[in-house]
Amino acid sequence: MRLLLVPGTSPDRWARVWRERLPDDPLDVVHGSPSDAVGAVLRGDVDAAVLRLPPAGAATPPAGLPATTPSTATGWAVVPLWTEQSVVVVPKEHVLTVVEEVDVADLAGETLLVPADDVLGWLPPGVDVVEVPDVPTAADLVAGGSGVLVVPHALARLHDRKGTEVRPVPGAPGSPVVLVWRTDHEHPHAQELVGIVRGRTAGSSRGRDTAEPAPRRAPAPAPSRHGSPAGRSQPRRRR
Known part of the structure; x- marks a missing residue:
C-alpha cells in the first residue's frame, strides 16, 4: 500500500505497527505537498493520503490546499483524525x-x-x-x-x-487532518490502515462504514523549548 503524507504528519509509529500486523504487504510512505495531495490520489500515484482540509467555516480553500476538497458526497472516504491547534x-x-x-x-x-x-x-x-x-x-x-x-x-x-x-492562539481556526482515499479504488487493507492511524489494537472491531465521529482537538502545545513564558499578564501595545 502506498500512503502519502503532507508536511507536519509523521509515519513512524504507523509504519512500525503496519510492519507488525502486515509483514507481507509493505507500507510505502511518500511525502507530498498539501496542494498536490488530492491530485496524487486521483492520478493513482498513491492509494491513500493523510492531508489537511480547509478549516471549519472557510468559504474557499486556503491558497496552499487543493481547489477541490475531498468529500464523501463526491466518492471519497474521509476519516477524521485530529484538528491541530x-x-x-x-x-x-x-x-x-x-x-x-x-x-x-x-x-x-x-x-x-x-x-x-x-x-x-x-x-x-x-x-x-x-x-x-x-x-x-x-x-x-x-x-x-x-x-x-x-x-x-x-x-x-x-x-x-x-x-x-x-x-x-486559541481563537484562530484549527487545521483538520484526515485520511482519505477514493471509494471506487479502495485498497484491500484500507480499513486496517484506519485502525492503525486511529490507534486501535489488532483485535478491535473494524466496520466497513467510513462514517466517523467528530475529530478530537489536538492538545495545546507546551511552551517553546527556547524559553518559558514570564507570566500571564497581557502584552503591552507597541507604539
Missing part, C-alpha cells in the same frame, strides 16, 4: 512571549507573514499582511525580526528556527 511564531524577544496563549486581538498591528502555501486562509483583524513564497521562508523572516507567522503547530515544529518562540 494553530500557533503564532514570533521572535524570541517579542512582547507576545510574556503570555502563555495569545488572544486574536493582540495580533492587531503586527506584520503577518502569509506564505503562498498557507493552509489556514485566516487573517486576524488589524494586521499588516506581507506575502512570502512559503512557510520555510516565513520562518526565516520571523527569526530575522521581520514579522510573525500563524500556522498549525506541527508546521511550526517542522520549521523551527533558533531565536523564535511559539504560542497557541
Whole structure:
C-alpha cells in the first residue's frame, strides 16, 4: 500500500505497527505537498493520503490546499483524525512571549507573514499582511525580526528556527487532518490502515462504514523549548 503524507504528519509509529500486523504487504510512505495531495490520489500515484482540509467555516480553500476538497458526497472516504491547534511564531524577544496563549486581538498591528502555501486562509483583524513564497521562508523572516507567522503547530515544529518562540492562539481556526482515499479504488487493507492511524489494537472491531465521529482537538502545545513564558499578564501595545 502506498500512503502519502503532507508536511507536519509523521509515519513512524504507523509504519512500525503496519510492519507488525502486515509483514507481507509493505507500507510505502511518500511525502507530498498539501496542494498536490488530492491530485496524487486521483492520478493513482498513491492509494491513500493523510492531508489537511480547509478549516471549519472557510468559504474557499486556503491558497496552499487543493481547489477541490475531498468529500464523501463526491466518492471519497474521509476519516477524521485530529484538528491541530494553530500557533503564532514570533521572535524570541517579542512582547507576545510574556503570555502563555495569545488572544486574536493582540495580533492587531503586527506584520503577518502569509506564505503562498498557507493552509489556514485566516487573517486576524488589524494586521499588516506581507506575502512570502512559503512557510520555510516565513520562518526565516520571523527569526530575522521581520514579522510573525500563524500556522498549525506541527508546521511550526517542522520549521523551527533558533531565536523564535511559539504560542497557541486559541481563537484562530484549527487545521483538520484526515485520511482519505477514493471509494471506487479502495485498497484491500484500507480499513486496517484506519485502525492503525486511529490507534486501535489488532483485535478491535473494524466496520466497513467510513462514517466517523467528530475529530478530537489536538492538545495545546507546551511552551517553546527556547524559553518559558514570564507570566500571564497581557502584552503591552507597541507604539
